[in-house]
Amino acid sequence: MADTATRLVIPKRKQTARERRHSRTGWLFIAPFGVVFVVFLVTPLAYAFYLSLFSKGLATGTAFAGINNYVRAFTDASFLKGVWFVVRFSLVLIPVQMLVSLAAALVLDNLTNRFARFARLMIFLPYAVPAVIGALMWGFLYSPSFGPLEQIFGAFGADAPFLLSPDNIFYGLMNVVTWQWAGYYMIIIYAALRGIDPTIYEAAKIDGANSWQVALRIKIPMVRSALVLILVFALIGTLQFFTEPQVLGPVANGTITPDFTPNIYAFNLAFKYAQFNYASAISFSLGAIVFVGVYIFLFATRKRGSVL
């Protein structure tokens, strides 16, 4: 029977001098990055949040608005329309991109000749092209007067579709984005595949598995973490869709409206209509949606037993 005198008390051990020094060194390594982080990320974000709590009219001055801007954002048809578009776009684009990247990576993992190395590089090449220039090139290729589509379809006696019309813009943009990014994702998956211990394949072969089964049952599960990583990046990037529709806007005959995606809407609000306050609120609202989206995704793909 324990009495109070012998109750076990474990005091918090004070850090030794060595541990304190160790800790401080750690901070010193982080410090340069940390300074830049605080100055160029935290401060602007805080300031943007501060801005979003005010509203400014052309005819009136600036006034404190509290959460009015956020209420306005979530009831703003333009914002909601943009959100709906990027959500729809993500739900279709990302699986397509993943499929292309995954298929390419799997194929390339099986081949080791020069053609495979060449193909790998060619598929990755678009990543080295700035999105602005890539969109410019596709704008040319999509042109009804100067692009190759008219000529190709004309050879079959049909009319080429205009891939930037309101009906087709979805696919027109999907093509440009897939072209731009599939190679980048492919390389990440490929690198992960290369990290798999080959003896596993041999064991599978002995068990009689063909390459389809090897791919599906072994390879894909083993690169799961790489897949999750890319999917998160793709989700974050696509929900913040900006550059390609912005660059293709002038050749799209008005299809790219000022509120086409939430980021374009925020950009126009800030730099065209000079509504920095509301633009900040829109950006934060978009950020909230991105955060929720990623969280839901990670939750849905969490490994059993992990804490998320």
Next chain:
Amino acid sequence: MKNKALIAGLSAVAIVASLAACSGDDGGGSNDAKPTNCTNKIVNADAPVVSVWAWYPNMATVVDNFNNSHDDVQVCWTVAGQGADEYAKLQTAVSAGKGAPDVVMLETDQLVGFEIQKALVDISDLGADDVKDNFAEGSWGDVSQGDAVYAVPIDGGPMAMIYRKDIFEQYNITPPTTWEEYEAAAQTVKDAGGPWFGNLGSNVPAALTALFQQNGAVPFDYDLADPQKISINLDTPEVKQVMDYWAGLTEKGLIGTEDQFTTDYIAGVVGGKYATYVSAAWAPGYLTGAGVGQGDDAGLFAVAPLPQWDVDNPVSVNWGGSALAVTTQANDKELAAEVAVGLYADEPSLTDGWKTQTIFPLNKDVLTSDEFVNNQVEFFGGQTANKDIYIPAADAYEGTNYSPFSVYYYAQLQAQLVKIAAGDVGGSQAATDLQDIIVKYATEQGFTVE
């Protein structure tokens, strides 16, 4: 201890970085436009420098003319973008309180928007009033608010109808003088298997607004003296009539709806895809610069007055044209005003401007000169377009009342035009929707809408 080295190293890096950041080299703040940042050359290095944003193709010549003839001030010119791109940059600089040039080229429909933000200087006392008589009343009204003058006009865009002589001949059309005739002619051409009669791209809302005016509409009534009140009249019968008219032409397949100012559009013009081009006086320069009228289509264009709703009471309207304004961020406002008044105002520059078909000059000295009046425009196969069409239109122009939010208004009108082109909405409905949207925006911005 060895960790001292680490601390010292990191501190050194931090110090150097902050020093470098604070020195802000390479022309921090374009108010002190150092000569190295200019696209042009500074001739007199001792004179103070005024920064200018302007985009016309022959600005290099114009700026050189100015710099060579002035000892007391020099111009440092850059292209910050053309039209809307430049306005966005200026808007950003105005919002941030820094980064605007001393003098900026603006189309007249943008002036009120910047005036209400107190971004432009009233230069009536700084030299503008001295040149007032050089300009017609309508043009001067566009740059003034009461007695205050916020910019000096350079060029204008009186509207007319360019057409293809060969297509008109082929289908036996005489240039229509009323919009009814225009539609009838369009139908004739279409029935005979001909091309579109014209084009209404969604990206030319300013042109369409001018056409509203031509029918007697007054889309906006705004006076800077009473800055919080505005009258918005976009769903009046006059506006609806024009919207219905063009929506009808679209619906009947009589006109194209591609955006203008694209390579695809130019290809269409060259290929005779459009029988007419309802446009402004700077259109021949734009088209020539794009390669129109130089190949097989040389000499095939002519110009006629803009069709009217009421031939007995013709109305002239304006699309585009620009002016030079002084921003409140200018260091030396007097000097900047001198530039605004003097740049592109000398005869050599203006002559170069109209001879290269870059501008339709508003300066009366040039506008009334024999050479300009009787000019046989090459693009039109020698037609004396100035005398017959553009000058009368410019003279009869009475000015326009612009809103303080032209950028927003144009974007919304453009969105409606896209819907009309897709057949999603009719002309009248689009006008009503537009009215609702603009009124809502104006109210949100704190205006009292009447």
Next chain:
Amino acid sequence: MAITAPHTARKPRHVITYVFLGILVVYFLIPLWFLFVASTKDAPSLFGGDSALWFSGDFNLFTNLSNLVTYNDGIYLRWIGNSALYAFVGGLGATVLAVLAGYGFAKYKFRGRDLSFAILLGSVMVPLTALVIPTFVLFSELGLTDTIWAVILPSLLSPFGVYLMRVYAAEAVPDELLDAARVDGAGALRTFVQVALPLMRPAVVTVLLLSVVGTWNNYFLPLAMLSNSQLYPITVGIGLWQGLAAQNNGGSGVSLWTLIIIGSLISIIPLIVAFLSLQKYWQGGLAIGSLK
């Protein structure tokens, strides 16, 4: 037990995989091929209705090149120089910061470490627009807008780089080696430079490449920060030309479209060369980063 090498004995599938790969290669190369072909044309050929994907009569590549570098007193070269400056200074700076921070996160325990790292990861989700606008206002207070620092300083931020370095350092740098160095009397900095850094090289090169590419390709940030066209990077410069060309204001003589096309072609060459020459590094580096 017959251990067969992976690439033998699957003949029927070979054809399909090669065809598939071939299609992919063609797809990814078409725009670049178009760019190359278009660079050899002059304006009338570009817009004259010839096939977009094959050469026309004249071979104008060198004429276009010379127009490109002489237009507007060689502003294109200035833009390339700017891009290189921003990319290397910004990219190098970002890499240094990321390597230091990643190593710190990986190899040092300190209070608040995990929380800081979680905040770091969260920051990847911040929409860029939310940052550019207030950063612009911040910089204008300091008088830094329209300077090279307006582009370089924000480019020093690479949260993903820190993440990559942390993961790699944790795996590739054994604690025992660090302890051994400490026992030998080496200070933290020396340990880092002489022991850890060589082991982290693939990831360092990867982060360097990613940062350089990211800054080189950056469009939105310099677009908002700069109004002086002498300071534009190549992305914003070509965007400016495109805006002018659409309204046909290139000035006398030269058609801006030919310049835009050959300018685009030249601008992607440096990065492609960089990728080709540093292949073995970044492919390894990206591998570790993805195996969380």
